[in-house]
Amino acid sequence: MAESCLHKRVEICIAASEVASAVGKHPYQRRKHTLQKVWYRSHQESFCFANALVPVCQAEVSSIVNEFIEGNAEASLELALEENWEKEKFVETLKHIILSPSSSPIRRLFNSISKALKKKLSTDERELRTIENAGVTKSTLDEAVDSLCKDESLPVQEVAKKVCSNAGTTGPDVIKAVESRLTKERGVKLEGKAVKRLGDERGKKVDLIPDEYDKTVECDGIEWRIRGRIDGMLDDKVVEVKNRKDKFMQPEYDLIQLQTYMFLFDTEEGVLLERLRGEHKETMYSFDKEGWENEVIPALKNFVVELSKYIEETRAYLYAKESGAEDIRGKRPVQDDAWARPQENQESETSGSDSEVPLKMFKTSPENDEDDDTYDNEEPNSH
Numbered sequence: 001m002a003e004s005c006l007h008k009r010v011e012i013c014i015a016a017s018e019v020a021s022a023v024g025k026h027p028y029q030r031r032k033h034t035l036q037k038v039w040y041r042s043h044q045e046s047f048c049f050a051n052a053l054v055p056v057c058q059a060e061v062s063s064i065v066n067e068f069i070e071g072n073a074e075a076s077l078e079l080a081l082e083e084n085w086e087k088e089k090f091v092e093t094l095k096h097i098i099l100s101p102s103s104s105p106i107r108r109l110f111n112s113i114s115k116a117l118k119k120k121l122s123t124d125e126r127e128l129r130t131i132e133n134a135g136v137t138k139s140t141l142d143e144a145v146d147s148l149c150k151d152e153s154l155p156v157q158e159v160a161k162k163v164c165s166n167a168g169t170t171g172p173d174v175i176k177a178v179e180s181r182l183t184k185e186r187g188v189k190l191e192g193k194a195v196k197r198l199g200d201e202r203g204k205k206v207d208l209i210p211d212e213y214d215k216t217v218e219c220d221g222i223e224w225r226i227r228g229r230i231d232g233m234l235d236d237k238v239v240e241v242k243n244r245k246d247k248f249m250q251p252e253y254d255l256i257q258l259q260t261y262m263f264l265f266d267t268e269e270g271v272l273l274e275r276l277r278g279e280h281k282e283t284m285y286s287f288d289k290e291g292w293e294n295e296v297i298p299a300l301k302n303f304v305v306e307l308s309k310y311i312e313e314t315r316a317y318l319y320a321k322e323s324g325a326e327d328i329r330g331k332r333p334v335q336d337d338a339w340a341r342p343q344e345n346q347e348s349e350t351s352g353s354d355s356e357v358p359l360k361m362f363k364t365s366p367e368n369d370e371d372d373d374t375y376d377n378e379e380p381n382s383h
Contacts, residue, residue: 009313010043012304013214013297016228016260020253021151022297027253033123035307040118042307046097048094052094057117062086064113065093074105095318102156130177134169141181149193152278153309156182156245194241194275195232198282205234206239215265219301222308226300230261231273237284238262238270248274255285256296261289 014022018038021322023030039047052061061101070078085093100106131141144163148154160179164170199206214227232239238261242254250272258270268288274281 007281011225012038012042012307013225013227014038014300016226016257019300020256021259022303023296024258024354025218025252036121039307039310043311044114046311046318048110048117049094049098049119049318050314052113057120060120061113064116065109068109072105075109078104078106089343098318127177127180128151130174132172133179134167134171136163136167137357138177144182145185145189148182149189152359183245190243191231191276194273194280195282196272198234198239202234204234206234208232215264219297222301222304226260226263227265228264230265234271236267238265238267239273239274240270243273243277244274248276250283259287259292260283265294287300299319
């Protein structure tokens with residue numbers, strides 16, 4: 001079984017909302033974090049193996065294993081773990097768990113570890129943990145989102161501060177997490193309102209497309225898939241809604257996402273529909289075929305090649321009959337815990353690849369360059 005799994009082709013699929021990050025052009029979605037998300041979707045076994053060996057994750061994995069076998073005699077018997085197994089046989093035990101057949105009692109243990117690692121490495125999950133640990137309840141957040149949707153003139157930051165104050169906390173990390181969560185959830189709720197208003201103003205119905213679309217992409221013999229779901233379609237134009245906090249702006253990462261939707265739906269034009277405190281701004285864009293094919297696609301190919309290398313090298317160690325802990329830890333693709341640390345404490349994202357293609361298709365105007373300087377004060381819009 002291990003031999004067939006080792007040579008099984010892995011299909012990589014990138015979401016439209018991840019494309020800008022994958023090509024290193026999203027200041028709020030680090031490329032390494034996106035790589036982890038796509039890795040988890042593409043091949044959970046290698047994702048689990050590589051990340052469980054990261055020092056910041058290893059203790060949690062050990063805890064999950066110990067807790068599981070305490071309540072499962074059959075699993076405890078199969079693993080036959082001795083005292084200090086974490087130091088002596090961590091890699092061997094981890095391989096046993098990950099490669100266990102679906103009929104094995106420890107297969108559920110692999111699923112638990114995989115999900116725990118995904119949560120630990122997810123910026124959204126860390127954000128939610130920060131909020132929960134501060135005592136801010138979901139019902140409180142829901143009420144705040146409702147008030148922001150009813151009165152769009154309310155500043156999100158001020159509402160976030162009030163929510164935190166009522167919960168008895170004024171920590172900047174908590175306020176930032178609450179503000180980010182409120183921004184995302186408000187954005188989702190206001191998308192429908194923005195699309196409806198656009199249709200009313202044009203005197204036309206905006207078609208809502210609930211299904212996801214995907215396409216296979218090929219570049220230099222490398223294949224992957226891109227998928228996405230749009231907010232609406234008006235007169236054969238893709239409509240993408242973005243809710244702003246402070247001002248209207250057309251950042252590069254939003255334009256890349258819009259271009260991705262135009263590619264998926266084979267449309268020549270798209271509308272970036274911005275909503276700010278109840279006001280709308282529409283900006284029309286044409287599909288830039290030359291820029292897409294010569295800049296975005298090659299940059300995505302580099303992302304896919306890099307991720308494929310991580311997966312293949314990790315699978316080789318995972319399915320190897322003999323492999324000591326030192327060999328794996330010294331050569332595995334994931335050699336640090338950079339993506340397991342809070343994003344704000346890390347340096348700005350770089351691709352780490354000499355072959356990264358610089359994107360020029362969305363060169364901003366001087367007016368938008370001023371907006372670029374304020375990105376640190378602008379939370380990403382949810383989609």
